[in-house]
Amino acid sequence: GDSVTQMEGPVTLSEEAFLTINCTYTATGYPSLFWYVQYPGEGLQLLLKATKADDKGSNKGFEATYRKETTSFHLEKGSVQVSDSAVYFCALEIGQGAQKLVFGQGTRLTINP
């Protein structure tokens, strides 16, 4: 079935470091792919998305490219800040109309000053 595998955390970096969080997926067809972020004590916020192969989603300095050949959607940021500390979820959508999201397990990121 459809699934998402995320890089296991937790991940701890220093401020201004380069960030990569790996995400690979298994799906029939060509789903849309998403990154959601969850700050402590809050709900999920959409960070970025891509709807077809080779699309690049970007927001707040984060980027991810939909790679069909490697079935990946890795999240990157060139210079992280303390405020980026959160849990990051990779997800794919299945179905049409009212969709179902399949989430990865989440990666907890901590940025130290």
Added chain:
Amino acid sequence: DTEVTQTPKHLVMGMTNKKSLKCEQHMGHRAMYWYKQKAKKPPELMFVYSYEKLSINESVPSRFSPECPNSSLLNLHLHALQPEDSALYLCASSQVSGARQTQYFGPGTRLLVL
């Protein structure tokens, strides 16, 4: 505006209580969702409403009863819950027509069952 609101923010209830969670959106979305999220886990889908009709029930116990009274509101009625039902309950909404739709989440209701 991509806001989904949820009330209450926190809820403590006993196993014999009846309570309700409320979710509201004014984005014109016709699909609404309930998720349950345990600590350090991803959200798990519970129910999906499409055009105010229940379209997906992920085998959720009957002590959880969803209701969609109109296109902007989604309720989750709770009765005779168990301590293991303590979790963050998230509501989301999206467009229905066509694929490639994005779900927008509310801040959640943190539920504690004693």
